Amino acid sequence: MEVELQRPPVAAGCMPLLLLPLLLCSVTRVLPFPDPSQREALMHQENSMQVGGRVLMSEAEQRLDARLRRLKEEEAARAVFLPAMHFFKARPLIRKSPVYNLLQKMPKGGVLHVHDFSMVAVEWLVSNVTYRPHCYICFTDDHSLRFLFSAGTPKDLPRCSTWALLETLRAKAGNSTQLDHSIMANLTLFTGEDPEAAYPSQDAVWSRFEQAFLVAWGLVTHAPVFRDYYHTGLAQFYADNIMYVEVRALLPETYELDGSTHDRAWTLKTYRDVTARFVAQNPDFFGARVIFTVHRGANAAQMAEAVEEAMKLQSAFPEIMAGFDLVGREDRGRSLWYFREALSLPAERGVTLPYYFHAGETDLQGTEVDLNLLDALIFNTSRIGHGFALLRHPVAKELSRKRGVAVEVCPISNQVLKLVADLRNHPAATLMLEGHPLVVSSDDPAMFGTSGLSYDFYEAFVGLGGLSSNLGSLKELAMNSIRYSSLAPELREKAFALWQRHWDAFVAEQNP
Structure with a gap:
């Protein structure tokens, strides 16, 4: 596959010309004062290049845009x-x-x-799915969880505890809030603690x-x-x-x-x-x-x-x-x-x-x-x-x-x-x-x-x-x-x- 990418030649010391021919580089001519119109033209050129830069906005959209800009400036x-x-x-x-x-x-x-x-x-998974009948849970030896729905007790998994019916665990716990929070924490990366400390490296965050x-x-x-x-x-x-x-x-x-x-x-x-x-x-x-x-x-x-x-x-x-x-x-x-x-x-x-x-x-x-x-x-x-x-x-x-x-x-x-x-x-x-x-x-x-x-x-x-x-x-x-x-x-x-x-x-x- 041949890819041909050509760029216009650029004189030494000059910037590449894009859309505007008005900025002609010269190594001999020095303007006594920058031309404001050239600055405006460059700004317009950059603004028009960006995503949305050529989108024409109605009067209503312009009013909303002005409001949005004020809000963003405050941010x-x-x-x-x-x-x-x-x-x-x-x-x-x-x-x-x-x-x-x-x-x-x-x-x-x-x-x-x-x-x-x-x-x-994950709130829906915990509050809805894990409360359905026949939901079993086991705890792995690397401090994680596994789930399975089954009409009877499933066969044990390697490196996992014996399966337990989740509704039985909740009944024994009396207050299931802590268990639910633990399940939720295992289903998401989100943490209310210091995320940089919880995930100090790419290996750590990808593992989790x-x-x-x-x-x-x-x-x-x-x-x-x-x-x-x-x-x-x-x-x-x-x-x-x-x-x-x-x-x-x-x-x-x-x-x-x-x-x-x-x-x-x-x-x-x-x-x-x-x-x-x-x-x-x-x-x-x-x-x-x-x-x-x-x-x-x-x-x-x-x-x-x-x-x-x-x-x-x-x-x-x-x-x-x-x-x-x-x-x-x-x-x-x-x-x-x-x-x-x-x-x-x-x-x-x-x-x-x-x-x-x-x-x-x-x-x-x-x-x-x-x-x-x-x-x-x-x-x-x-x-x-x-x-x-x-x-x-x-x-x-x-x-x-x-x-x-x-x-x-x-x-x-x-x-x-x-x-x-x-x-x-x-x-x-x-x-x-x-x-x-x-x-x-x-x-x-x-x-x-x-x-x-x-x-x-x-x-x-x-x-x-x-x-x-x-x-x-x-x-x-x-x-x-x-x-x-x-x-x-x-x-x-x-x-x-x-x-x-x-x-x-x-x-x-x-x-x-």
Whole structure:
């Protein structure tokens, strides 16, 4: 694959010329005083380049934009700038923010990067699911938990205590609050204690992160819970003014009380049916699609088998299945290039299987996985998950911009998983200023003590965007979530029309 990237020649000592011919460099001419018009022109040029910089705003939108800017300036003038704080500390303060409250009401379009086992707030899992009959619990020797629904006492697991019926434990405890809090703490990374002390390194936070998914597994993969869980996830996003969802889903086998199991086709069919039911109940919710995911710890043969199955599922369920991706910690997993034979199968068969690769979720440079960004583009990924390392790969950055391959920015996830501490230093701050294709996503909201998308929009708008971003930026980010979705063009147009109606109503409500 040949990539041709040309830049205009630049004279020594001169700045590159972009859009304006008026600044002609000269090594001999020195202006006695800077020309204010040139300064204004440069400022206009920069402002027009950023995300939302060319969005035309109505009078009502301009009034709302002026109000929003005042609110953001007040946020920036605080003694402590919230996006510079660890999210776990900042969350209660963000909740009180007028900017956040406005963003909650804003129609945000779709969420394009969220994982199946972290869609739903853990409070629901504990208060609803763990109180259902036949729920068993065991305690592992590394101080974690496992759950299983069963008609009788299950067989013991290795390195785990004997299974106990949860309702019996609660009855013995009398007051189950402490037990419930302990269960909840095992299902999320969120902590009211000092998060930097609790998670001193990436290894520490990722270990706890992956452990929490194992805790949730036995709860969510119980077939009746799985249906309710997904429906509740859609409801929580809908409550946060989200109209469309794309879920990264492992498509696990689900099980019944008698131990019988359902295959991936059943799981995908359940996603389809529950989505249809939710849309019927909420006609202004546009729908949802699934991106089938496989852990990058698989070997080459397992990945080939997964891609084969993905092609079959894509053919059988084209309306619900959007494509394929790899998940898991990038720094510890195998690279995309390692799986090149498996990932080449669809093209060799003449089959269309869209890819939506996680790539660049790393702060390491020069490693094999650091090349995942280039390899994702070689395999024609439709979007890039995270793309945190994109600034270190200028060819990949330029190629993704030219191709319109959007980066799924997940600011809270990147901060909690210790890629960046102060979100003003997030690489996406530069991408926003350059007008790179971006969408804002929440990745694993339940793990981070959030739900929906408003917290991530706050961090993106206030932290990544600074005072430069405005209502036009928010509008374009929301529109991008439809523009870069997996929806077919005709469905995308319908989604745009639905979103526009909600947007116009939102602007009108904010201008009484």
